[in-house]
C-alpha cells in the first residue's frame with residue numbers, strides 16, 4: 001500500500017514542476033544590443049559581461065557622493081516583441097560603482113512618467129542580478145528604457161520572465177534576439 005501511495009505523489013510533483021517550467025516565458029536581452037542610445041549612456045567591454053559588452057553611465061569627475069538629481073537623461077531604449085500576454089518580472093544584470101552609483105531609472109512604455117521607477121541593490125563592483133517590478137504586458141511591441149539616475153552604473157543584460165516571484169536568475173543567459181525589434185532593411 002505504501003508504494004502505491006508514494007508513486008502518485010512523486011508523479012504529481014514531477015508533473016507540476018514540469019508544467020510550471022514549461023509555461024514560463026523568459027526573454028533575455030543584451031544591454032549593448034539596444035534599439036536606441038542617448039549619451040551619456042555609452043557602450044563598454046568587460047570579460048565578466050555576457051558577450052563581453054555592456055552599457056553604462058560613465059563615472060563623472062567628481063563622482064556624485066550624495067543622492068541628487070541625475071546630471072543628464074542618458075539612456076538605452078529597447079523595442080521588444082512580447083510573444084504572449086502575461087505578468088513579467090523584470091531582472092537586470094548590473095554592476096554598481098558604489099552606493100551613489102547603484103541604480104537606473106526603468107520606464108516601460110510610458111517614457112516620461114511622473115514618478116519613474118528604478119532598480120537598485122547593495123551589491124557593488126561585481127556583476128549580479130537585480131529584480132525590478134512586475135509588469136502586465138500584452139502580446140506585441142513594447143519599449144523599455146534604462147536611464148541615468150546615478151553615474152557609475154552598468155547594465156550587461158536584462159530579462160523579462162513569467163517565472164514565479166521566487167525564481168532568481170543565477171548567471172548570464174543566452175540572448176533571445178528574436179524578440180528584439182529589427183528595423184526593416
Ligand SMILES: [Ca+2]
Pocket residue numbers: 030031032049050051052053054155156157
Ligand atoms: Ca552584455
